[in-house]
Amino acid sequence: MKKSKTLLELFLAFLKIGAFTFGGGYAMIAILQNELVQKKAWIAEDEFLDIVAVAESTPGPIAINAATYIGYKRAGVLGSAAATVGVVLPSFVIIYVISLFFDAFIALTVVKNAFRGIQAAVVYLILAAGVRMLKKLRRDPVSVTLLCLTVACMVTLSILAVSFSTIFYILLGGLVGFVVWLCQRQRGGDAK
DSSP states (O other): HHHHHHHHHHHHHHHHHHOOOOOOHHHHHHHHHHIIIOOOOOOOHHHHHHHHHHHHSSSSSSHHHHHHHHHHHHHHHHHHHHHOOOHHHHHHHHHHHHHHTTHHHOOOOOHHHHHHHHHHHHHHHHHHHHHHHHHHOOHHHHHHHHHHHHHHHHHHHTTOOOOOOOOHHHHEEEEEHHHHHHHHHHOOOOOO
């Protein structure tokens, strides 16, 4: 009985996240953080940041990867399935309905205006999530240096219109973190 209640709770929480999030994975980060860390307290802030890092560096959308992880952590394989179906179902239904009436739907002025408003909200959601994550960033020299270098590289490459995949930033950041961990371990320091 308790397991079925947990499965329903996971399904409904991620159904809500999937239904009220527009703009893709990055826009979902703020809503995921609010729902999973602050409201439900299913995970701590540090673990959420780790989930975002792993979900971003693995194939698939962030919300689906996060739902799969949280669901598995709370209720095993069935929890993983319940959370994943919950987060995917609203998008599937909406896209299916839109596909039935796409030409008539996209021509509506009200729909065009709604999408403009949604775009503005998505920019805010992404920015809010980034600022919250930045506030929670550890302030050690390696983290601050990596952040500054990444931002400098992203801005420079954007200004110069050079195409550079974000996966390389993730891989390089992971490599630097691993090297720092190895150095700390060699020195007998903190080997977390």
